[in-house]
Amino acid sequence: MSTDEHKSGFVSFVGRPNAGKSTLTNALVGQKVVITSDKPQTTRTVVRGIVHRPDAQLILVDTPGLHRPRTLLGERLNDLVATTLGEVDVVAVCFPANEKIGPGDRFIATEMAKVKRTTKVAIATKTDLATPEQIGKHLLNIQALGAEIGVDWAEIVPVSAKEGDQIALLQDLLVALLPEGPQLYPDGDLTDAPEEILVAELVREAALEGLRDELPHSVAVVVEEMRLREDRPEDKPLLDIHANLYVERDSQKGIIIGPKGARLRDIGTRARQQIVALLGTPVYLDLHVKIAKDWQRDPRQLRKLGF
Numbered sequence: 001m002s003t004d005e006h007k008s009g010f011v012s013f014v015g016r017p018n019a020g021k022s023t024l025t026n027a028l029v030g031q032k033v034v035i036t037s038d039k040p041q042t043t044r045t046v047v048r049g050i051v052h053r054p055d056a057q058l059i060l061v062d063t064p065g066l067h068r069p070r071t072l073l074g075e076r077l078n079d080l081v082a083t084t085l086g087e088v089d090v091v092a093v094c095f096p097a098n099e100k101i102g103p104g105d106r107f108i109a110t111e112m113a114k115v116k117r118t119t120k121v122a123i124a125t126k127t128d129l130a131t132p133e134q135i136g137k138h139l140l141n142i143q144a145l146g147a148e149i150g151v152d153w154a155e156i157v158p159v160s161a162k163e164g165d166q167i168a169l170l171q172d173l174l175v176a177l178l179p180e181g182p183q184l185y186p187d188g189d190l191t192d193a194p195e196e197i198l199v200a201e202l203v204r205e206a207a208l209e210g211l212r213d214e215l216p217h218s219v220a221v222v223v224e225e226m227r228l229r230e231d232r233p234e235d236k237p238l239l240d241i242h243a244n245l246y247v248e249r250d251s252q253k254g255i256i257i258g259p260k261g262a263r264l265r266d267i268g269t270r271a272r273q274q275i276v277a278l279l280g281t282p283v284y285l286d287l288h289v290k291i292a293k294d295w296q297r298d299p300r301q302l303r304k305l306g307f
């Protein structure tokens with residue numbers, strides 16, 4: 001291969017909620033750039049992770065879990081997913097190896113079949129949670145599903161993002177599918193999401209830990225202000241961050257705040273540690289819980305919350 005054959009392009013991971021898309025993005029980039037959670041549907045913004053290699057630049061677009069619209073928010077997410085898929089070079093569908101292929105996977109793969117132009121890859125994720133026999137059967141099922149609905153997988157790759165297993169191979173295979181093209185982002189850029197969005201996502205992630213049922217869908221975070229505190233010595237900077245956690249109902253506010261504010265304090269501590277790790281600056285984090293009544297169904301509120 002000649003050295004001027006540089007490749008660049010966009011890859012989008014899709015899959016049902018919790019399929020491991022965010023974890024895989026982080027594993028490929030080699031650093032945490034998108035939040036992960038064991039709650040479905042936590043990814044709401046399209047954050048790109050960027051893999052820099054001498055021969056290629058691989059830009060990962062992390063789409064929200066594709067699902068049938070339930071609320072207005074759901075419809076917007078689906079619009080976003082459809083738009084994203086038409087614009088990328090490769091769509092990689094994630095099928096968790098520790099679970100059978102179900103109606104959700106079938107729905108997504110069928111949607112995928114409609115995006116004709118884009119190369120499709122299948123990824124069997126979370127292989128550390130399955131036996132070799134299960135993985136083998138899973139790969140055959142993925143192939144059969146493709147044949148049934150008319151999707152011709154360019155590759156079917158089993159990986160474990162958690163163990164780092166086959167991640168390098170996946171990177172090579174994805175690069176091979178990219179068109180020739182120049183470097184699109186400067187060296188060192190890992191994502192083009194604004195810092196406020198990353199910070200809001202980290203707060204949301206901390207708030208979701210330990211929550212059950214419907215509440216995860218009801219939490220939104222907006223960073224209201226983020227600036228370096230004045231009058232600090234240059235070698236001891238402090239970043240002041242003010243963020244609002246929005247919930248839909250009074251009862252949910254109580255859950256987030258917890259007895260005597262204990263849960264909110266805990267959210268703040270955990271989020272702060274992650275933000276410091278991301279930005280490399282000491283942080284003072286001020287969190288407030290607010291009610292935005294039924295925000296998921298209200299277009300005005302959705303806009304205000306950044307959707």
Ligand SMILES: Nc1nc2c(ncn2[C@@H]2O[C@H](COP(=O)(O)OP(=O)(O)OP(=O)(O)O)[C@@H](O)[C@H]2O)c(=O)[nH]1
Pocket residue numbers: 015016017018019020021022023024035036037038039040041042043064065125126127128129159160161162163
């Ligand atoms: N054991 C194991 N767990 C994994 C692996 N990849 C992801 N997980 C876990 O699966 C859960 C979901 O992972 P995410 O990466 O957030 O999934 P997602 O597809 O981005 O989820 P949504 O944002 O809901 O669409 C988290 O608890 C992860 O820790 C893996 O390779 N092995």
